[in-house]
Amino acid sequence: NAGVTQTPKFRVLKTGQSMTLLCAQDMNHEYMYWYRQDPGMGLRLIHYSVGEGTTAKGEVPDGYNVSRLKKQNFLLGLESAAPSQTSVYFCASSYLRGRMNTGELFFGEGSRLTVL
Amino acid sequence: QQQVKQSPQSLIVQKGGISIINCAYENTAFDYFPWYQQFPGKGPALLIAIRPDVSEKKEGRFTISFNxxxxxxxxxxxxxxxxxxxxxxxxxxxxxxxNKLTFGTGTQLKVEL
Known part of the structure; x- marks a missing residue:
């Protein structure tokens, strides 16, 4: 049981380049999230999705786009990378109980992105 | 605007001592209070959680208290x-x-021998 898998685990980009981070979960969870983690800032929510085909903005969405074409996948895109986007990115998922989001998050191992 | 304030930012405790980490919130109502633990190079993982109908929950050496x-x-x-x-x-x-699940800023705990 893989849980939440993120690819790639490491990437170095030059300013202005684009890239996509892929998150895949095999737990049939409804909700998926992208966070970034920076020293002293904790985990900040970038975008999230409450189901296939739906996405919503989090705390720090600027400079990122997301898509959830399939329930198990949540993609995070950087169209024109900037040094300020150097960070560790975490994907997470959570599940529905009854009609509510349990709020229990399952995380991937992270993707370390460096923008030069 | 930060919805929760977590303290302290870092903590050093001697082996065998008690570590205490706090989260305070103001303007938003919450109904589920989890704590996550993250080791270097790993993603966070759920450690323990409490619902507001109880004031304390204990799991082994870990206890949540809710006021x-x-x-x-x-x-x-x-x-x-x-x-x-x-x-x-x-x-x-x-x-x-x-569905908009946001985190406190984190507490880095170091337990020394």
Whole structure:
């Protein structure tokens, strides 16, 4: 049981380049999230999705786009990378109980992105 | 605007001591109060959680205490061990099963021998 898998685990980009981070979960969870983690800032929510085909903005969405074409996948895109986007990115998922989001998050191992 | 305030930012405890980490909230109502533990190079993982209908929950050496009137909840680690050295986050769920799950800024705990 893989849980939440993120690819790639490491990437170095030059300013202005684009890239996509892929998150895949095999737990049939409804909700998926992208966070970034920076020293002293904790985990900040970038975008999230409450189901296939739906996405919503989090705390720090600027400079990122997301898509959830399939329930198990949540993609995070950087169209024109900037040094300020150097960070560790975490994907997470959570599940529905009854009609509510349990709020229990399952995380991937992270993707370390460096923008030069 | 930060919905939760976590303190302290870092903490050093001697082996066998008690570690205490706090989260306080103000303007938002929450109905599920989890604590996550993160080791270096790994993603956070759920450690322990509490619902507001109880004031305390204990799992082994880890205890959550919840003070509804003060709008704060705390993580206590009894008999702290070097293996507990990690970063701890609170991430309360908005009331009614809200989907926008945000985290406290984290507490870096180091347990020394």
């Amino acid at each position: 509804k009137s003060a709008k704060q909840f705390s993580l206590h680690i009894m008999d702290s061990q070097p293996g507990d050295s990690a970063t701890y986050f609170c991430a309360p769920r908005p009331e009614g099963g809200g």
